[in-house]
Amino acid sequence: MAKPIYSLAIAIAGILAAPAAEAVDIVGVYELAQKNDPQLLAAKYRRDATAESRAQARANLLPTLTATGSATRGDSETSIAGTLISDVDTDNESLSLDLSQTLYNRANYEQLDIARGQVSQGEAIYQQAYQDFLVRVADAYFNVLTAIDGVTFAEAEEKALQRQFEQAEQRFEVGLTAVTDVHEARASYDNARARAIVSRNSLADTKEGLRELTGQYFSQLDPLQAELPLQPPTPATAEDWVAMALETNPAVQSAHFAVDIAEGNAGLQRAGHWPSLSLTASVSEFTNNEFLIRDDFQNPIGTTSLEVADKEIGIRLNIPIYQGGAVTSRTRQARAELNAAQQDLDAQQRATVRQTQNAFRSVIAGIQQVEAFGQALVSAESALEATQAGFEVGTRTIVDVLIAEQRYFQAQRDNSNARHSYIVDHLRLKAAAGVLTGEDLGVVNQILD
Secondary structure (H helix, E strand, O other): OHHHHHHHHHHHHHHHOOOEEOOEOHHHHHHHHHHHOHHHHHHHHHHHHHHHHHHHHHHOOOOEEEEEEEEEEEEEEEEEOOEEEEEEEEEEEEEEEEEEEEEEEHHHHHHHHHHHHHHHHHHHHHHHHHHHHHHHHHHHHHHHHHHHHHHHHHHHHHHHHHHHHHHHHHHHHOOOOOHHHHHHHHHHHHHHHHHHHHHHHHHHHHHHHHHHHHOOEEOOEOOEOOOOOOOOOOOOOHHHHHHHHHHHOHHHHHHHHHHHHHHHHHHHHHHHHOOEEEEEEEEEEEEEEEEEEOOOOOOEEEEEEEEEEEEEEEEEEEOOOOOOOHHHHHHHHHHHHHHHHHHHHHHHHHHHHHHHHHHHHHHHHHHHHHHHHHHHHHHHHHHHHHHHHHHHHOOOOHHHHHHHHHHHHHHHHHHHHHHHHHHHHHHHHHHHHOOOOHHHHHHHHOOEO
């Protein structure tokens, strides 16, 4: 049992010792993740595996050629009362070449149609995985930026409230404030310390999330510019985005191909009632040599030889008459599977409509949130300054100051979250429509510092 634990320890040590890369932007993360993300690579290999279905189905329409050969040697001795009567050595050699070509088999053509659908569906599934991959890259990147801001704000809040706590203690010692103010300041400071601990843990987790995609850590990520351009979606209506999604969303396309495959499978099962016709041809040669020995010195006294050469060509017709009802049963089963695939398509279309509309609303709301939280941050900063000034002249209490400081730092967090979510929501909308590409991350890169 010690060996697996030792191996696990080595693996963990290797992860923890992974070197951190230099500062990188979102395109750099995308390029690394494209080479290292296990989910995307697995989707690619599954697509490549599915692509072989077409070649395998096409092989049923092509001829098959088989060569068979054998060589045997035998020795037969016959003795009576210890006296050798005969000793026969036998050599046999055979060679055959068999050709088969299907002239008509409806099932083979149905199988080829199914394979084409499977290849198309495999590509659609991969495109869905790629769209998801792009969103995961952006999500992981901006999660780290949000967490970095969270640590920055939490530590600044911790220091600010620590100063308030220390000042409250000093004022209490000289009799300028009540002990309740000290307790209020201490409680706020302790809460800030706890938030700082949570934020640092969150940052570590988001960095691990980015490493999951890229296989390495980064010392620094390029942040968003201070002035973030806010642009509404193009096209400008949810209806246009929904129409686009129903045409180009890979999940919808995959569901369409699933219906095509189910239709092909229904045809394949019905083909079990149809006859099939094939051409067969063969060439074979057989040689037999026998050496008969009768004297005490085992010298051959007689030899026989046989050579046979055959050539055959023919047409084979196979007419299925009755197979115990299996073909009819499989046909009913295929029809039921087709009905299920059509319902799955309907469900996927409805889900895509909902997802696209929600993504569109998120972008519109995101613009409003960035504007609102930006203004809220300005207002919170002004309110904090006014509250601090009022506290100094005795018109505001320390509780008012603590609340104002907490609101100010919360406004910073809200503003950071809104800015980062706005970018990711834009990408999610394109992914819902099935039109997200790596170039879109390049556009995001242009608004990074």
